[in-house]
Amino acid sequence: MKSIQELEEIRNRMRDQMATREKSGGYRIVVGMATCGIAAGARPVMRALIEELQKRNRNDVPVTMTGCIGVCRLEPIVEVIAADGSKTTYVKMDENKARRVVAEHIINGNVCVDLTIGAAEKQAKSKE
Amino acid sequence: MHFYRAHVLCCAGTGCTSSKSLDIISNFEKYIKENQLENEVKVIKTGCFGLCAEGPIVVVYPEGTMYVRVSPADVKEIVEEHLVKGRAVQRLLAGHDKTAEVSQSLDNIEFFTRQKRIALRNCGVINPECIDEYIARDGYSALAKVLTQMTPQQVIDEVTASNLRGRGGAGFPTGRKWQFAANSKGDIKYVCCNADEGDPGAFMDRSILEGDPHSVIEAMTIAGYAIGANHGLIYIRAEYPIAVQRLKIAIQQANEYGLLGENILGTGFSFDLQIRLGAGAFVCGEETALMTSIEGKRGEPRVRPPFPAVKGLFGKPTVLNNVETYANIPVIILKGAEWFNTIGTERSKGTKVFAVGGNIVNTGLVEIAMGTTLREIVYDIGGGIPNGKKFKAAQTGGPSGGCIPAEHLDTPIEYDTLTKLGSMMGSGGLIVLDEDNCMVDIAKFFLEFTVDESCGKCPPCRIGTKRMLELLEKITSGDGEDGDIEKLEELAKSISKSALCGLGQTAPNPVLSTLRYFRHEYEAHVYDKKCPAGVCKAMLHYHIIADKCIGCGLCARKCPTSAISGDKKQPHVIDQSKCIKCGVCMESCKFAAIYRG
Numbered sequence: 001m002k003s004i005q006e007l008e009e010i011r012n013r014m015r016d017q018m019a020t021r022e023k024s025g026g027y028r029i030v031v032g033m034a035t036c037g038i039a040a041g042a043r044p045v046m047r048a049l050i051e052e053l054q055k056r057n058r059n060d061v062p063v064t065m066t067g068c069i070g071v072c073r074l075e076p077i078v079e080v081i082a083a084d085g086s087k088t089t090y091v092k093m094d095e096n097k098a099r100r101v102v103a104e105h106i107i108n109g110n111v112c113v114d115l116t117i118g119a120a121e122k123q124a125k126s127k128e
Numbered sequence: 129m130h131f132y133r134a135h136v137l138c139c140a141g142t143g144c145t146s147s148k149s150l151d152i153i154s155n156f157e158k159y160i161k162e163n164q165l166e167n168e169v170k171v172i173k174t175g176c177f178g179l180c181a182e183g184p185i186v187v188v189y190p191e192g193t194m195y196v197r198v199s200p201a202d203v204k205e206i207v208e209e210h211l212v213k214g215r216a217v218q219r220l221l222a223g224h225d226k227t228a229e230v231s232q233s234l235d236n237i238e239f240f241t242r243q244k245r246i247a248l249r250n251c252g253v254i255n256p257e258c259i260d261e262y263i264a265r266d267g268y269s270a271l272a273k274v275l276t277q278m279t280p281q282q283v284i285d286e287v288t289a290s291n292l293r294g295r296g297g298a299g300f301p302t303g304r305k306w307q308f309a310a311n312s313k314g315d316i317k318y319v320c321c322n323a324d325e326g327d328p329g330a331f332m333d334r335s336i337l338e339g340d341p342h343s344v345i346e347a348m349t350i351a352g353y354a355i356g357a358n359h360g361l362i363y364i365r366a367e368y369p370i371a372v373q374r375l376k377i378a379i380q381q382a383n384e385y386g387l388l389g390e391n392i393l394g395t396g397f398s399f400d401l402q403i404r405l406g407a408g409a410f411v412c413g414e415e416t417a418l419m420t421s422i423e424g425k426r427g428e429p430r431v432r433p434p435f436p437a438v439k440g441l442f443g444k445p446t447v448l449n450n451v452e453t454y455a456n457i458p459v460i461i462l463k464g465a466e467w468f469n470t471i472g473t474e475r476s477k478g479t480k481v482f483a484v485g486g487n488i489v490n491t492g493l494v495e496i497a498m499g500t501t502l503r504e505i506v507y508d509i510g511g512g513i514p515n516g517k518k519f520k521a522a523q524t525g526g527p528s529g530g531c532i533p534a535e536h537l538d539t540p541i542e543y544d545t546l547t548k549l550g551s552m553m554g555s556g557g558l559i560v561l562d563e564d565n566c567m568v569d570i571a572k573f574f575l576e577f578t579v580d581e582s583c584g585k586c587p588p589c590r591i592g593t594k595r596m597l598e599l600l601e602k603i604t605s606g607d608g609e610d611g612d613i614e615k616l617e618e619l620a621k622s623i624s625k626s627a628l629c630g631l632g633q634t635a636p637n638p639v640l641s642t643l644r645y646f647r648h649e650y651e652a653h654v655y656d657k658k659c660p661a662g663v664c665k666a667m668l669h670y671h672i673i674a675d676k677c678i679g680c681g682l683c684a685r686k687c688p689t690s691a692i693s694g695d696k697k698q699p700h701v702i703d704q705s706k707c708i709k710c711g712v713c714m715e716s717c718k719f720a721a722i723y724r725g
């Protein structure tokens with residue numbers, strides 16, 4: 001025998017679980033998971049992202065996969081797409097960086113500039 | 129609680145199940161395990177997505193990628209490519225053959241963007257065997273709201289204000305029906321659901337019950353509260369085993385959760401629900417016949433009044449509504465009558481689900497706002513007529529309805545306009561006919577159906593429709609005589625007036641409406657002994673054009689009955705008494721010297 005409160009609880013719990021199936025208003029994370037990405041370690045990065053989001057009850061942020069973006073040397077690549085469609089591309093990701101992106105970018109809204117593709121390219125140039 | 133990064137939704141509706149969707153599901157489970165994704169990806173059985181021509185359908189969320197015509201053998205590739213590597217399997221994407229630019233998302237396919245889904249809101253989205261998923265989509269919130277915040281009269285007022293009309297055919301205002309039943313005095317009252325769905329080709333109700341059974345259960349409980357009934361019955365045809373199974377599971381879950389049964393949600397209101405299987409007779413969809421059938425008697429209609437709202441099942445006040453009508457109720461309660469009134473037209477509010485079939489590219493289920501034009505359904509949502517053929521007419525309302533010809537393609541679809549055109553909304557069958565369909569033959573098809581299904585209780589229907597069918601058979605076999613068309617019309621009109629129930633009263637409609645728009649086709653059959661569409665075989669003749677025939681003799685050698693004769697290098701002739709109209713000669717002639725007419 002359920003009460004109205006229990007109904008409410010089931011609703012909230014299930015809503016979170018089903019959130020991946022609906023477009024969320026906020027961020028969306030895309031992980032490059034082609035052969036190159038997987039070889040470079042995209043799978044643990046993906047798991048770290050999911051774990052971190054779950055820990056913070058942010059199941060509304062879908063983590064999806066995509067194919068090869070074309071810059072395989074910078075894999076694993078993670079893209080964070082905001083509600084307005086603007087993209088931030090993080091490169092050479094690992095588990096720790098992934099956790100940082102969730103904490104700083106997704107939760108607090110601050111782009112981790114040093115992990116972005118722009119920073120990586122700059123660094124590569126200064127080394128030459 | 130576990131979080132899955134992806135959900136694989138696989139249609140387990142009747143259409144797709146018959147094309148192996150259960151094997152697809154088990155293959156998904158197998159390969160997902162093989163790739164160690166079982167903690168990341170969840171496979172879910174859902175109801176019909178509505179694009180049956182393209183079934184079996186698999187949708188992968190969160191991207192919403194829709195795969196069509198999936199076979200069990202494709203599953204390995206989808207798992208390895210899409211779920212492991214994140215690359216959509218292009219060749220299986222919806223719309224793959226049609227456009228170079230593939231649409232990867234369900235939401236961008238025109239078939240879906242043009243629709244407005246209220247009754248089908250959960251079909252293809254939730255797992256119909258999981259009550260929690262229904263609850264997550266606001267399921268049972270309407271029931272909770274009704275039981276705790278509204279009086280029965282307020283519920284009826286809300287439904288009345290929504291202007292919802294019955295989706296089972298007649299389009300009677302649902303709120304008014306509930307009011308009548310509420311006003312009837314009685315210690316016992318019943319709420320019934322009509323899931324008989326007898327129209328040939330219609331499967332809207334089946335899809336709702338297979339894809340979202342809880343919405344009907346919730347709505348019936350609300351109706352029970354509104355009219356003061358504690359018992360509900362769903363009358364469903366036994367030919368719908370999946371729907372029956374899903375309903376059983378859903379009823380059991382609702383009982384376990386205390387959303388059905390004694391003291392629902394602790395509010396003191398009790399309502400129980402049972403299933404009654406019908407043997408699938410069309411006439412048992414008629415409300416009085418349905419109730420006599422539930423009572424265990426022969427399913428025959430009786431004279432109304434008294435109406436069921438006063439004297440229905442077991443002589444008690446009863447509300448009977450159609451499955452789709454019920455599916456609208458929880459949304460109306462939650463979003464309000466005012467919201468519902470913003471959808472549709474002046475006199476028809478909300479949406480209607482159609483089972484679109486016949487000569488159209490996207491056969492399947494569509495839910496459109498009332499007032500959408502036939503042109504939009506056929507061309508924008510339906511993808512047009514295959515093989516570049518010309519649209520001739522759309523048949524709506526099944527054996528009780530009629531056809532809408534090309535000149536009325538821009539008519540908005542709603543109850544009153546369809547009736548004015550001589551057709552009717554019906555329960556939602558929509559069959560698209562093209563230039564190759566003979567309208568007399570179509571009328572005959574529907575009349576054969578009604579003659580078969582007539583219960584035989586009253587003479588106008590039992591004898592009259594038989595006489596009409598005989599006339600149609602006479603006309604289509606080339607024996608029509610002057611006066612036959614007029615006889616058909618006269619019979620049609622008197623049957624409409626004198627038959628006891630809706631079956632007989634509406635049985636002549638397919639004839640009347642084809643006569644109204646395509647009288648010339650009837651006349652061509654009767655007076656010229658010709659079937660303009662080339663369907664009625666008796667009237668087909670193959671002829672050799674003497675000017676074009678070079679006398680090669682190829683046709684004569686191919687003809688299975690040696691009906692063709694002629695000297696070498698001389699024009700040949702066909703002996704009509706021997707010809708069996710197989711058409712082989714026409715296909716074989718290299719000089720286009722043979723024609724059909």
Ligand SMILES: Cc1cc2nc3c(=O)[nH]c(=O)nc-3n(C[C@H](O)[C@H](O)[C@H](O)COP(=O)(O)O)c2cc1C
Nearest residue numbers: 294295296322325326413414415449450453630631
């Ligand atoms: C011959 C005949 C067959 C019918 N078959 C159905 C049916 O299969 N399903 C249905 O919902 N209504 C059917 N109806 C209409 C019902 O009698 C009744 O009007 C309807 O179920 C009421 O529900 P609604 O007001 O929600 O439309 C049929 C009517 C006739 C005359």
Ligand code: SF4
Nearest residue numbers: 584585586589629632
């Ligand atoms: S109209 Fe036909 S189906 Fe209806 S009661 Fe008469 S005989 Fe039976």
Ligand code: SF4
Nearest residue numbers: 687707708710711713
């Ligand atoms: S239609 Fe068939 S039977 Fe008739 S003449 Fe041609 S080949 Fe012979």
